Amino acid sequence: MRIDIFTLFPEAFEWFESQRHVGNALRAGHRLAYVNYREHTPLSGGQVDDTPFGGGAGMVLRVDVVEAALRGHYGADPVQLRRERRVLALTPGGRVLDDEFVDELAQEPALTLLCGRYEGFDERILEHFASDRVSIGRYVLAGGELPAMVLCDAILRKQPGALGHADSAAEESFSRALEGAPEYPHYTRPAEYRGWPVPEVLLSGHHANIREWRLEQSRRRA
Numbered sequence: 001m002r003i004d005i006f007t008l009f010p011e012a013f014e015w016f017e018s019q020r021h022v023g024n025a026l027r028a029g030h031r032l033a034y035v036n037y038r039e040h041t042p043l044s045g046g047q048v049d050d051t052p053f054g055g056g057a058g059m060v061l062r063v064d065v066v067e068a069a070l071r072g073h074y075g076a077d078p079v080q081l082r083r084e085r086r087v088l089a090l091t092p093g094g095r096v097l098d099d100e101f102v103d104e105l106a107q108e109p110a111l112t113l114l115c116g117r118y119e120g121f122d123e124r125i126l127e128h129f130a131s132d133r134v135s136i137g138r139y140v141l142a143g144g145e146l147p148a149m150v151l152c153d154a155i156l157r158k159q160p161g162a163l164g165h166a167d168s169a170a171e172e173s174f175s176r177a178l179e180g181a182p183e184y185p186h187y188t189r190p191a192e193y194r195g196w197p198v199p200e201v202l203l204s205g206h207h208a209n210i211r212e213w214r215l216e217q218s219r220r221r222a
Contacts, residue, residue: 001108001159002031005148006069007115008048010034012145016152021162028161032152037061040069049118058119066114066125082131087112089126090144090151094133097151099174101134105151106158113151115144184217 005013013034016022026032038046042064049059070078070087081087086108095101105111114121114130126133136147156162174180187198201213 001106001155002033002110003113003152003155004033004035004073004111005113005115005152006035006037006066006073007143007145007148008037008117009115009143009145010036013149016149019153021157022153025156025159025162028159030156030159030162035069035073037065037069040072041065042068052119056119060119061116061121061125063122063124063129066121066129070112070129078129081112082129085110085112086132087114087130088132088134088151089114089116089121089130090135090147091116091120091126091133092135092138092140094135096135096137097154099180102151102154102158106155111155113144113148115148117143178215178218179222181218181222184214184221 007013013032017026017032022032037048041048043062048065049061052058052060067078070076070081074081076084078087086105088105088111090113114125134147134151136150141147174182178184187202191198191203199213201209204210
């Protein structure tokens with residue numbers, strides 16, 4: 001998978017790429033690429049935003065700037081581009097990211113992520129350039145870089161080779177393996193601590209009973 005991230009702060013992703021599972025995914029052939037809006041802006045002085053029509057506080061990312069960045073990187077009209085690949089605008093009002101949505105996106109060969117900043121996107125960017133609007137929750141952040149990292153993390157950890165164990169991503173909170181429920185409790189050594197014992201079933205070595213116990217615990221947390 002290749003994920004292209006359009007942002008004003010590509011350097012923000014240096015820490016993200018240093019994470020072990022992300023590095024594993026990149027070494028396995030998956031790719032993250034970054035495009036800086038400022039490097040493509042048709043405006044002088046590296047301008048990328050402007051005041052909103054109708055008044056109000058804050059600045060809005062301009063539609064002509066985003067078009068120039070998309071066109072410059074892909075050599076195609078952004079209106080046509082979204083018919084060829086998923087172009088995701090990271091915005092608080094988008095479809096809330098969940099495990100089902102992540103599974104859907106993880107099957108794509110390539111994704112484009114648009115990070116907003118300031119007061120967000122000119123609405124025409126969302127209407128004409130984005131194929132999807134994605135939110136990581138009903139709250140507001142300063143920009144789309146953190147949501148982009150959340151989305152990339154969720155997608156890349158589902159790719160073969162990203163995690164140390166092949167089954168690590170299969171049986172997680174909200175996965176199909178757990179019927180969409182939160183993950184069951186985990187315990188490790190010591191088997192008893194301050195009078196708090198580990199459930200006996202986990203020490204039994206009976207895999208079928210352990211599996212049933214875990215499913216029941218997940219259902220209780222739903």
